[in-house]
Amino acid sequence: MAGTGILLLFLAGAGVGAAWRPPKGKCPLRCSCSKDSALCEGTPDLPESFSPTLLSLSLVRTGVPQLKAGSFLRMPSLHLLLLTFNSFSIIEDDAFTGLSHLQYLFIEDNEIGSISKNALRGLRSLTHLSLANNHLEALPRFLFRGLETLTHVDLRGNPFQCDCRVLWLLQWTPTANVSVGTGACAGPAALTHMQLHHLDPKTFKCRAIELSWFQTVAESALGVEPFSYQGEPHIVLAQPFAGRCLILTWDYSLQRFRQEEELSGEPPHPALLPTQSPPLPSQPDPAPCPHSALRGVLQAAGAGLAPLRRAGQACFVVADASKAGSTTLLCRDGPGFYPRQSLHAWHRDTDAEVLELDGRPHLLLASASQRPVLFHWLGGRFERRTDIPEAEDVYATRHFQAGGEVFLCLTRYIGDSMVMRWDGSMFRLLQQLPSRGAHVFQPLLIAKDQLAILGSDFAFSQVFRLEPDKGLLEPLQELGPPALVAPRAFAHISMAGRRFLFAACFKGPTQIYQHHELDLSA
Structure with a gap:
């Protein structure tokens, strides 16, 4: 495991070599505890009766189905948290809230297939993060928002789908010293086994557009043209069969x-x-x-x-x-x-x-x-x-x-x-x-x-x-x-920060569509 060496050094510094003794309060069942550290294996749920001064916690093969918000509120002093070989597959928003001193977070070799975009919120002291060897196909955009101290990220061993969902990760450069581990692509086929840090963000086409119906004007027309009058955009519909033109303008209230x-x-x-x-x-x-x-x-x-x-x-x-x-x-x-x-x-x-x-x-x-x-x-x-x-x-x-x-x-x-x-x-x-x-x-x-x-x-x-x-x-x-x-004719006009397409129809009412830009990397 990537975090094992760091974990052993941290535990040694925390006095793991000393004689094991229960902390203040009771050491939970199936846990081994010292003054500052605890190692729990095979617990059916998250143990909670630790000393509030606990610095290091390792949870191995627990039966927890998911990490919910506030899962570690009773351990505010944690500096290191290791979660490995567990069965949970989901990490919810604010799962680590309250851990403002946490520096090392290793979530490795679990069954995680989904992590919420605010799961890491509040970890303002975090420097090392490992999500290695899980089942993550993508990471939510802005997952690392607010983590200004983060310098090392390990993403290896996940089946990442290298489509527009990874674009934000390729463009993420929070600090000059950041190091992203050797995460690789599991798909699409053309990018299989390609290392994440070898991908070129410029090759991703992640901007899409869409014309969606906006309004119907109950008048047929053969021509449509935009024009400006007194600084305001207008649209004119030509109706030669009726011997007239209709001028349309934007109603800001409606x-x-x-x-x-x-x-x-x-x-x-x-x-x-x-x-x-x-x-x-x-x-x-x-x-x-x-x-x-x-x-x-x-x-x-x-x-x-x-x-x-x-x-x-x-x-x-x-x-x-x-x-x-x-x-x-x-x-x-x-x-x-x-x-x-x-x-x-x-x-x-x-x-x-x-x-x-x-x-x-x-x-x-x-x-x-x-x-x-x-x-x-x-x-x-x-x-x-x-x-x-x-x-x-x-x-x-x-x-x-x-x-x-x-x-x-x-x-x-x-x-x-x-x-x-x-x-x-x-x-x-x-x-x-x-x-x-x-x-x-x-x-x-x-x-x-x-x-x-x-x-x-x-x-x-x-x-x-x-x-x-x-x-x-x-x-x-x-x-x-x-x-x-x-x-019979199309025209577009920009109005109130929005873009519209007009379609003049010979046998039906004029149709108006709105032009939308879609970010596929979101």
Whole structure:
């Protein structure tokens, strides 16, 4: 036993070599006692009738089923406690309370499979701790909290599962002289027999996230966007089929979102946007309704809109899905927006996406009749640069940046939606994700997590997270019926120290989810 040498030295110093004699009071049955020490073996329970000045106690093969709170309150002077070859399997909170002078605690070769996180509370003088040769698969986080004098810990002989539960132990460094014994991993298989002190904390992925349902807004919508007004975040829901927008704000008293305002007004239909059309009315900031509602109308009509700013001038691209339509670039000039360039006619474009590649503005158009086409800004106008191979029937496009690279999410209604990465000359296929009635494949950066949500009209919508080590989107969770019906757009907003995800639904009410961070090492 690791503590045997220390125990013998301590007992010798305490006068064990002298003649054995009972302490003040009675020496319990099956115990051998001297003035300062006691050794008990085979007792059915914890003996208690020791001298209050007892310094050293060894309990061997007792019949105690568990160590309960206050088990040693009648021995306040103990400096050393040895518990070995006992049958108890649980140590409860405050089991050693009252032992403020205890320096050596050896709990070895027992049947312990569980130890409470506050089991060692109050041991402010403890320097040596051994939990060797038990059945511990993990230690509770903060087990050593408050043990500022602890310098030696022995954990050998336990079947530790080296998952996120051991992370806190690997990061625990209370003093410069701390020494952790040769504890080893019993699992998982890849880490079997690995010594604890050889594990790298950086390799453990112990942070998880979850989107949980928070609130339902009994209004359907085709678009949802956050905006700020008077320093407060707001959300606008575009409802082009009702000719209005709804603005939601946070109710601090109820801790929920509530409707603040309704803005009416029928935005123009994309069919009214040829070169000879009248100018689109501009809207003074911060009211976002015309922009959001226009985006919603375009989505309803199977078209798309992409905002753009060039040389301080606000512009946007309208992707026209009509058979004889022409995608148009419109820019603000005085009181309204006027056509600046007509491009990509007769291709039934369904979506437009403005993005920056190689330091220059680019425009990506998704089409019902051909592969997505990439334009770049050259000489004050958009010029065709290339198309995207292996991509047919793409309904919508959305891009995001991560690790200095540009990724593209391509939405396909039936088949496989795709993730692509820019290689400097074109977008290359990175992965394919099965789609079932998808109208939206939207990337969102929430806190530190790059997510992408693939909506579905027929099944559960899928939430993916980008894994930086792999550079791929990995499944995270599902958002499903009956609450989420025909999602068309997603947006997130931070409010009152919390993060929320809004899902605008075409055939059902808008759904709100809360973003939670989970610590798997706890």
